[in-house]
Amino acid sequence: MSEPSSYLTTTADAYDAVAVLYADLFRDSLAGLPLDRSMIAAFAELVRTTGSGRVADLGCGPGNVAASLRDLGLDVFGVDLSPVMIDLAREAYPDLRFDVGSMDALDLPDGELGGVLSWYSLIHIPPREVPSYLAEFRRVLAPGGHVLLAFFESEGGPVVPFDHKVTTAYRWPLDELAELAAKAGFSEVGRMLREPLEGERFRRGHLLMRAV
Template sequence: MTERRAHLRATSDAYDAVVALYADLARAWLDGVPLDRSVIAAFADLARAGGGPVAELGCGPGYVTAHLRDLGLDVFGVDLSPGMVDFARAAHPGLRFRIGSMDALDLADGALGGIVSWYSVIHAPPAELPAYFAEFRRVLAPGGTLLLAFFEAEGGPVTAFDHKVTTAYRWPVDDLAELAREAGFTEIGRMLREPGSEERFRRGHLLMRAEDPRTGERTRA
């Protein structure tokens, strides 16, 4: 087994082992974070204007996927963990969920109008993250919107930390935005917020638009 495959298997196994606990902790999380909800709402407005289905990649128990559906989007979820996908399907029977890896999606080029990666690229080893962004760009139509949520490094370098499930990484927002630009995205906006009373780290959010590969420019919706 390659090192990359071993990492993906370890991440999947770690989430499979805590499905019920993780789902319970995440159930009402969006209720207490109005700034985060505002970023998701902005993404939904952009994605609706651009058209095309939306994928939540690394959807976990499916709560954000369901929230996106409630905002009027044609959305489905993808997750590496079979246990999380089983939970999401049972909890949200009207939505579609599938097992898959974010860096090797079973989707045609340009198939999506939007992607949400809600604290899901945080487990990717830093050297592998460009491949994830390249895959996001491949499956997004020109002008499609990408929303990234992550733990921000607060002025420091990329830093590993002891996430409650498995090793994760905090990223400087400028470094993460630059990786996305190199993969063919243009920044629309960003939001940083300080940690809440039950949180350890600053939260980062980036809204990006996929450039048209023929011109190297973003396409307006």
């Protein structure tokens, strides 16, 4: 089996196995995270301002962040590798659309979307594959559309794997991920780097970008 198929299968199986527990633990994952919520709110306002179409929550998990985007006035749908996660999202938020799929091969026309959210969903992608994901995000975004990436930051060092509780994940230097996004056709709007809170191990990086 090729590596891309292998890591996608591994990730889907790993999240299927913990989906119910994960959904319960992270149902209110944005509570107590005002800085994180501020980035999501800024993203939502920019998408609403451009009026350029639907928003995809890629790697949506059990759907709680997609529901937050809906509450911020966006026409949002979710995509995730894990069929069990998608079942849980559909059950919890029956008014929203959720589909099983991979972020690097979206069943969407070019320029279809006004926004893409990748909320800690690129973290499981092997680093050399990340440019192809960013290129897919750019393909499905209309010019002027926005993307928001959230990820674990590598303390200024190189990309480094770590022992994520579900399956292998990677921490990224903020500047390096921003450079890859620029090469994929995005211009940076803003960034946020916050220190870990109690119970968190790593700094959190956020990149808000516009499709050019």
